[in-house]
Every structure is written in C-alpha cells, then in structure tokens.
Amino acid sequence: SILILDFGSQVTQLIARRIREAGVYCEIVPFSSGAEAVARLAPKGIILSGSPASVSEAASPRAPQAVFEAGVPVLGICYGEQALCAQLGGNVAPSDHREFGRAFLEIVDDCKLFDGVWAKGERHQVWMSHGDRIDAIPAGFRSVGKSDGAPFAAIADDDRRYYGVQFHPEVYHTPDGGKLLANFVHNVAGCSRSWTMAGYRDAKIADIRKQVGDGKVICGLSGGVDSAVAAVLIHEAIGDQLTCVFVDHGLMRANEATEVVTLFREHYHIPLVHVDASEAFLGGLAGVSDPEAKRKFIGKTFIDVFEAEAKKIGGAGFLAQGTLYPDVIESVSFTGGPSVTIKSHHNVGGLPERMNMKLVEPLRELFKDEVRALGRELGLPQAFVGRHPFPGPGLAIRIPGEVTKEKCDVLRKADTIYLDEIRKAGLYDAIWQAFAVLLPVKTVGVMGDGRTYDNVCALRAVTSVDGMTADVYPFDSAFLSAVATRIVNEVKGINRVVYDYTSKPPGTIEWE
Numbered sequence: 001s002i003l004i005l006d007f008g009s010q011v012t013q014l015i016a017r018r019i020r021e022a023g024v025y026c027e028i029v030p031f032s033s034g035a036e037a038v039a040r041l042a043p044k045g046i047i048l049s050g051s052p053a054s055v056s057e058a059a060s061p062r063a064p065q066a067v068f069e070a071g072v073p074v075l076g077i078c079y080g081e082q083a084l085c086a087q088l089g090g091n092v093a094p095s096d097h098r099e100f101g102r103a104f105l106e107i108v109d110d111c112k113l114f115d116g117v118w119a120k121g122e123r124h125q126v127w128m129s130h131g132d133r134i135d136a137i138p139a140g141f142r143s144v145g146k147s148d149g150a151p152f153a154a155i156a157d158d159d160r161r162y163y164g165v166q167f168h169p170e171v172y173h174t175p176d177g178g179k180l181l182a183n184f185v186h187n188v189a190g191c192s193r194s195w196t197m198a199g200y201r202d203a204k205i206a207d208i209r210k211q212v213g214d215g216k217v218i219c220g221l222s223g224g225v226d227s228a229v230a231a232v233l234i235h236e237a238i239g240d241q242l243t244c245v246f247v248d249h250g251l252m253r254a255n256e257a258t259e260v261v262t263l264f265r266e267h268y269h270i271p272l273v274h275v276d277a278s279e280a281f282l283g284g285l286a287g288v289s290d291p292e293a294k295r296k297f298i299g300k301t302f303i304d305v306f307e308a309e310a311k312k313i314g315g316a317g318f319l320a321q322g323t324l325y326p327d328v329i330e331s332v333s334f335t336g337g338p339s340v341t342i343k344s345h346h347n348v349g350g351l352p353e354r355m356n357m358k359l360v361e362p363l364r365e366l367f368k369d370e371v372r373a374l375g376r377e378l379g380l381p382q383a384f385v386g387r388h389p390f391p392g393p394g395l396a397i398r399i400p401g402e403v404t405k406e407k408c409d410v411l412r413k414a415d416t417i418y419l420d421e422i423r424k425a426g427l428y429d430a431i432w433q434a435f436a437v438l439l440p441v442k443t444v445g446v447m448g449d450g451r452t453y454d455n456v457c458a459l460r461a462v463t464s465v466d467g468m469t470a471d472v473y474p475f476d477s478a479f480l481s482a483v484a485t486r487i488v489n490e491v492k493g494i495n496r497v498v499y500d501y502t503s504k505p506p507g508t509i510e511w512e
C-alpha cells in the first residue's frame, strides 16, 4: 500500500483517488499520525501532500522522522516537496514570484517518475499553487524539471528513491499527473495493481460474515447509490439475515420510491419494508419555512420512524450504513477556531447509540466513484449506479419556504422534464447533479391572450468531484431555452424559468 501524509491541502483526496485508479490501495492520515501509520501499514511508498502552511514559518508542520527511516520511496508534492527539502538539508525561502494556476514545466533531465511520459527537453502543462520557493536542494538530489517561478520544480534522488514536485500532479489541470503518480507507485515503489473492486467485494463479504455471524442486520435505504450498494453487498454476504427499511418521506423525485422498491424486492429478492411516512413528514413541515428547522425536523422524524420500524422487526444487533471514505478521513486544519455549521446534514447519526446497535459500514474505504464501480461489480443497473446524488431531506430543501404536497408535485413535474432533456441530450453523465428548484416567488407572465401570475422555477446543474466544490455546468442557451419552454408550457403553476449561475463556493449546491 501507499501512505499519504496530509498537511492540510484542499486536494489531498485527489492524490488518493489517482493512486487508487492506478490499482493500488492507499490511506490518508494527518501528518501528526505519520509515525503510527508507517508502523501499522508498512507502506511501500509515502507521499507528502500540499498545505496552506508555509515551510518558512517556524511552527509549520514537518514529516515525522519515521518517514525517512522506513527505507521506502518518498514523493513530496508542493508543500510536501518543500518540507522534504527543508528536512533533508536544502533551503526554502519566501519568494516574490508566486505561481498560481497553469504553468509550464521544462524537463531538465529524465527520471523514473517521468518514464514513458515526459522526456528531457520537453515542456508540459502543470498546475502550480505556491508562494515559497526552494533555492537549494539537499545533497543527493538533482533537478529534473524547472518552471519560470521554480528552479527546482521537480527533483530526484535516485539512490534513496526520494522525489519532489512543486506542481500538483493530482489535479485535472496537470494532464499527465495521473501517469506520474502511477509511475511512482508502480515503477518506483514496486506496488502491483492489486486494488480492484472484485477483490474488494470478496474481502468485504468475508469481513461482514465474520463481523455479523448469525446476527441480524437492518439497513436504511435512502434511494441513493451508497445505501443501495451497501445493502446489496451485505445481502450477498449474509442473505436474509439482512432486512432493508425504506422510509419514504414523500419528498422523493418522481417514481423514485417505486424504482427502489421494485429493484430490491423483484430484482434482488432482498426483504424490504417500505414505510410510507409522507403524512408524518408533510404534516410536520406545515408552517415551517426556516431551512435549518426543516432539516432538523426531517432528520429527527426520519430517526423516529426508522427506530419504530426496527423495533417491529426486532432482534437486530447491527445497523448498516453507507459511510464513505471522505466521511472517515480525519481532516487537518490550520485555520483554527470553531468551524461554522453551514447546513446540518441529514443522516442516521446518533441512531446506533440510541438503539444500542453495532455498525456495519462496508464502504468505509471507498470513494464515490469506487462505490459506483462496486455497484456495477454487484450487478446493479448502470442507470441506478450512475444516478446523481440526492440529499436526505429530498425536495424539501429545493422548495425554499414552506413545503406542501402541492408544491412537491409541481416541482416533481418540472424536475422530470429538466432531467429528461438532459438525458436526451446525452449530458447526464457529464453532470454531477442537476435539479429544479421551486421558488416561493410569483411573477407576472402572459400566455395566449391571458395574464398569468405563477411561481418561478430555478434550474441548477453543476460539475464536481466530491460535492465540496462545484462549477456551474455551461449548457448552451438553445438547450436552456428548450427546457424553459417545455416547463412553462407543461407545468401548471410555473410561468418563468431561471438558471442558477453560482459556483460553490460561494453558493452551495442545494438551495437550503
């Protein structure tokens, strides 16, 4: 395996994703737990991440000595390269030539990292983000790449198998970066391509059997990909010792509840309890318009309904959850201070303690795209596995202000048309999430010869890797016009359509 020591960069998770794509298992741990992780994992290679900190400040973080005593290859990325230099006898200084964004790397010399990708004398696009600069490299190193702002933008010590790059090979804007990281893990560290979803499936099935024995497991289905993949995997492991509970809050998209129920009962023959709790949810939401109050009510009601069902089933000692790796990674922060709650997320946290159940979390090591691959491995249909994420509180957070059944129905119609058009245009898979929002705002329109006074519908579509940051999807205007025309013509209650052009940050993906 490969160990990634995190110094707090925004993009550390991308390093892990690239390594996994190269078929190698890796883990991310905070730099401060580095020594313990080296001992526990005995990794074949170590990667030092970037950081918002500055090596030239006294209190900035360093790699634990264990990294250099492990006798394995080390790759420092950005801050990681600078820490490597500072710790091994080089020098890092603040620079007036900051490099941020696209830059070009000139290959000064060949090295194992570049094998089959880049050759001496070539120039290649990379992504930079640094203020400090290395002005002397430690003994044993040579420069293999330079850029305008960084004379030591890539360095190598072939004997110790230490490498450093000032640019970020993990990001999309360094087009060959994935290949460089694959070179590091395969050619330098000698890892084989042993991380596959088929292997993961078999290992997890064995783990689940061992953990659960002949106990009973309950799994809450949300309609989303994660809980569905977890349920199917657990069912493969323990069969009908698993019961799924689908709490239908009446805030799903059109047909969604039926699709989930059919898939589980008819395709997989997994025991499934379908609880229609829409009256409890919609009744309780009457008169509530504050976003946090809505979220809290839905979260609490969900837990109450789920708990009541679990009691009816009885005798289950285990609760399954679709927790993913990004929820598990301990984050490194240099901003200090308490972090603010932007939104209270709806999940079943708190439930296991209250019900005294043990957790079964078979997706804990996986990223979202790996969950999809595992789903395919388990035979889930592509149309299901490739679904856009859908938030726990459902349509309630896409209807600013008070939520009613009538508003949900109007929104479902608009949303269906929008997604229909996106699928027809072949754009669904290029988008992370697309949905319609029903605004509590009425505007005047004209239809035929008559005046209309109806609600506004906003359309949202974003691209993202993990939902943490997002860019607006740039539809062409003919597409948006066609969708707007269809919605206004076909959905009673909407007479105007607008497109949300806000990225995240500063916006969030959902409207509430």
Ligand code: XMP
Pocket (backbone or CB within 6 Å): 343, 344, 345, 346, 347, 389, 390, 391, 392, 393, 433, 467, 468, 504, 507, 508, 509, 510, 511, 512
């Ligand atoms: P925001 O709106 O915070 O959303 O930019 C980021 C991602 O999280 C999803 N989301 C949720 N998912 N429970 C969930 O399971 C929630 O309460 C929740 N709120 C937002 C959102 O759809 C997007 O993918």
